[in-house]
Amino acid sequence: MTRTLLVLALLTGGLSGHEVTGACTGDVVVGDPFDGPGAVHRLSGGALVPVEAPELGEGDAFGWSVAMAEVDGDGCGDLLVGAPYADVEGRKDAGAAYLLTSKGATVRLTAPEPQQDAHFGWTVAAKGDLVAVAAPYEDLAEVRDAGSVYVRRGEAPLRRIGQDSPDVPGNPEVGDQYGWALAFGAGNSLVVGVPYENDDGTGVQVEEGKIDSGSMTVLADVTAQRLSGIKWEPPDRATGDRFGYAVAYVEGSGIAVGAPQAGFVQLFDEAVAPTRKVTGEGAFGFSLAAAKDGRLAVGAPYAGSTGAVRVLSMADESVDRLLVPGRGARFGWSVAFAGNQLVAGAPDDQPYGTAGVAGRNADTIEAVKPPEGAEFGASMAS
Amino acid sequence: MKPMGAAPLRPTDAREIGPYRLLGRIGEGGMGTVFLAIAPTGRPVAVKVVKAEFANQEGFSARFHAEVDNARRVASFCTAQVLDNGNDSVGRPYMVTEYIAGVPLSDQISEYGALEPAALHGVALGVAAALAAIHVAGLVHRDLKPANVILSMSGPRVIDFGISRALDRESNFTLSGELLGSPGWWAPEQVRGQQVTPAADVFAWGCLVAFAGNGRHPFGRGDAITMATRVLHQTPDLGALPAPLNDLVQRATTMDPLLRPTAQDLLLALVGGRLPTPDPPTVIATDLLDRNWEPPPNVADTAVLSATIPPQEEVRRGEEPSVAGRGEAPQEEPRSKGRRWLVAAAAVAGALLVTVAVLLARGPSVTPPAQQAGGAGALTAPDAGRRVGLGPAFDDPQFLLTGRPRCGLTDYKGAKSSDGRYCVLGWALLNPGGTARPLAASGVALVDDRGGRHESAPASTKLPATIAPGERIDGVFVFDLPPQRLPSVLEGTLMEGGQRIEVRLS
Numbered sequence: 001m002t003r004t005l006l007v008l009a010l011l012t013g014g015l016s017g018h019e020v021t022g023a024c025t026g027d028v029v030v031g032d033p034f035d036g037p038g039a040v041h042r043l044s045g046g047a048l049v050p051v052e053a054p055e056l057g058e059g060d061a062f063g064w065s066v067a068m069a070e071v072d073g074d075g076c077g078d079l080l081v082g083a084p085y086a087d088v089e090g091r092k093d094a095g096a097a098y099l100l101t102s103k104g105a106t107v108r109l110t111a112p113e114p115q116q117d118a119h120f121g122w123t124v125a126a127k128g129d130l131v132a133v134a135a136p137y138e139d140l141a142e143v144r145d146a147g148s149v150y151v152r153r154g155e156a157p158l159r160r161i162g163q164d165s166p167d168v169p170g171n172p173e174v175g176d177q178y179g180w181a182l183a184f185g186a187g188n189s190l191v192v193g194v195p196y197e198n199d200d201g202t203g204v205q206v207e208e209g210k211i212d213s214g215s216m217t218v219l220a221d222v223t224a225q226r227l228s229g230i231k232w233e234p235p236d237r238a239t240g241d242r243f244g245y246a247v248a249y250v251e252g253s254g255i256a257v258g259a260p261q262a263g264f265v266q267l268f269d270e271a272v273a274p275t276r277k278v279t280g281e282g283a284f285g286f287s288l289a290a291a292k293d294g295r296l297a298v299g300a301p302y303a304g305s306t307g308a309v310r311v312l313s314m315a316d317e318s319v320d321r322l323l324v325p326g327r328g329a330r331f332g333w334s335v336a337f338a339g340n341q342l343v344a345g346a347p348d349d350q351p352y353g354t355a356g357v358a359g360r361n362a363d364t365i366e367a368v369k370p371p372e373g374a375e376f377g378a379s380m381a382s
Numbered sequence: 383m384k385p386m387g388a389a390p391l392r393p394t395d396a397r398e399i400g401p402y403r404l405l406g407r408i409g410e411g412g413m414g415t416v417f418l419a420i421a422p423t424g425r426p427v428a429v430k431v432v433k434a435e436f437a438n439q440e441g442f443s444a445r446f447h448a449e450v451d452n453a454r455r456v457a458s459f460c461t462a463q464v465l466d467n468g469n470d471s472v473g474r475p476y477m478v479t480e481y482i483a484g485v486p487l488s489d490q491i492s493e494y495g496a497l498e499p500a501a502l503h504g505v506a507l508g509v510a511a512a513l514a515a516i517h518v519a520g521l522v523h524r525d526l527k528p529a530n531v532i533l534s535m536s537g538p539r540v541i542d543f544g545i546s547r548a549l550d551r552e553s554n555f556t557l558s559g560e561l562l563g564s565p566g567w568w569a570p571e572q573v574r575g576q577q578v579t580p581a582a583d584v585f586a587w588g589c590l591v592a593f594a595g596n597g598r599h600p601f602g603r604g605d606a607i608t609m610a611t612r613v614l615h616q617t618p619d620l621g622a623l624p625a626p627l628n629d630l631v632q633r634a635t636t637m638d639p640l641l642r643p644t645a646q647d648l649l650l651a652l653v654g655g656r657l658p659t660p661d662p663p664t665v666i667a668t669d670l671l672d673r674n675w676e677p678p679p680n681v682a683d684t685a686v687l688s689a690t691i692p693p694q695e696e697v698r699r700g701e702e703p704s705v706a707g708r709g710e711a712p713q714e715e716p717r718s719k720g721r722r723w724l725v726a727a728a729a730v731a732g733a734l735l736v737t738v739a740v741l742l743a744r745g746p747s748v749t750p751p752a753q754q755a756g757g758a759g760a761l762t763a764p765d766a767g768r769r770v771g772l773g774p775a776f777d778d779p780q781f782l783l784t785g786r787p788r789c790g791l792t793d794y795k796g797a798k799s800s801d802g803r804y805c806v807l808g809w810a811l812l813n814p815g816g817t818a819r820p821l822a823a824s825g826v827a828l829v830d831d832r833g834g835r836h837e838s839a840p841a842s843t844k845l846p847a848t849i850a851p852g853e854r855i856d857g858v859f860v861f862d863l864p865p866q867r868l869p870s871v872l873e874g875t876l877m878e879g880g881q882r883i884e885v886r887l888s
Contacts, residue, residue, distance in 0.1 A: 347769075
């Protein structure tokens, strides 16, 4: 009898839910927000390990967004997972985000004042124990879908930042959806992509001029008492560009911002001065990821019939590789670097979605598929 | 060519068990030993004697015989009919089945590689029929694997069913520590030690057909623990199988047992979905068998040798010529293969007629409580979980099938199906963009596998007038389909001014 139990324990993984054992550098977390109420896996050393989800409601879309934090100081990534359709305190779709530590603890984060349809958890970002969660559809008094970003360090209470906050560049307008894309930059700086920002001049505007052209803001230090930031919009912006749809920070090099409708990625240096603009097809700039060695991955999930990912280098213009899988669907919907490898999600791939893994110089893409799911690879982070 | 049949008896073996005279050893497993024997009637039989360590367990004998009594109710088409059971002279239980001369599928594949399509279809059909017969009798095989499928001249036969349940009360291990059963062929729920239902046999059917059609196990090779781990965590490599097997095998090897087709579903799909008509089923049945069973060439040769009696017994035969029946077996050889095929085919066709009529008339039974009434099954839709854009921009509203379409329901939320059976499609609509969009369902229909179009039933979710930025709407479409129709495509327009979508369901 004992032996049977031991065998079954080995087979089903006798450890609690999301406790992590073994080496965990180079892990990638992959979300599948439509696997029931949502599910998240950890891709660790080539093995796909399901992560035990907290108690969820139907249709919460847990895994819509994911990020890797480090809050308990054990050197093993802690997972930050968004569930933007979670109901909170009776408010439908207010949204929540979950911190699942490598030691097995679960912390549920919600907006201090949960608001119906705010979708808190739509986007998440983390750097060490600095954590940011966006609620882009949060209304601000009469301004519908102005959007807010919530940040905290360690276990401090969440701090709300919006375009109405003092010293934050920009004005809160209807439909801005502030916080759509987030990436921590150098130090405690935070890059915020606002792809649905309209532009028609100074002052408050509502649905006039260039609709959804987009903008990007870099907040210098989100832990500082007094905030400050720089806002940037493409000088040649056009309606619908969605500039700011995805953002990434490459350590030591600078910032990258995607405009997938227009089909370009704008690169900036550490002083937030524009350097290079790279164009591409198929919603080029839909997703972005940075590697420690200066490489940048750009997802173009609507390229061709499979989607594609382009690998560039912030510092070296000659680095330019295009990865196209032999088969797939929406490859490049999400991207992440893990050690030397590039991982890209193809969530519409049969049967449940795929994560494609490519070695640094390899030409082949290995497919990692879950045993079940729906949109595996819709989100990922490292 | 490897001689099949039996190895010589060992000096320590008994020479008789009950009224059966042992001729040789067919095999030995974790549970017991199987002998080739001759019945008093002269018929060759297989006698399985249980190991002493089991026989000594309290209550084992009673359980064993209860199981065998159950197994005797299983229709004999495509299985090895259970003939008798009893206790031997030292009290060990034994059971007697007809002896099937042929090549175990495991040996066939390892020696000759993957089956040709014709033989593969025959195996898929025969094993599905055997499972249907076993399940209708209220049993679960629990140990279906290629070694338990014998390719004989009269068709594939599934052996060795139903008895392992008697042993599985406390553990999957024998007292000496061997693992019982074959984890490489177990369904995930079996590996986890959860409740084993007929769906576990269907999973094994899928793996078996993939194995026979590709010449390799869908979960690769390895020891018991490795295989068991793979079954739990990996999707099987089903290779390339001819239609409709590719689809059926994929559905059969779904992780969730509730979503797999039943053995009857498989059987009906493989015989072309025809219902019994008042017109002679014999015509359909014989026709089916003629068209479906082509044993690989080596089976014919081997089947002849299977009836060979091991040398030591030939000597004994000289000493005891009075056992009349014994002479029968080798005398089969002079008969021409062609005639034997016809004789066997006619007998089997008769059995098929009975079996098919029984299976279809009785309808699905043995449904575990968790399954839907009416034998509902869920389908693996190719487009499940795929975001289908309702407009050209990447952030236009999107439609996704959530979960899997469930069909075969006789009623849904209080409404009763009038055409036959309901298919329920769960979905989500998303607006990942920045503008509210107007919704209007127009031309929403389900096209079935015969091309029939069906509009959505009133029980379907009504779409709201708009979908706000960031909003997610969950709902269902319900369609009333005639029985035995399978959904093929969902089509329609859901957004005002949007593009028409097509979502593949099978």
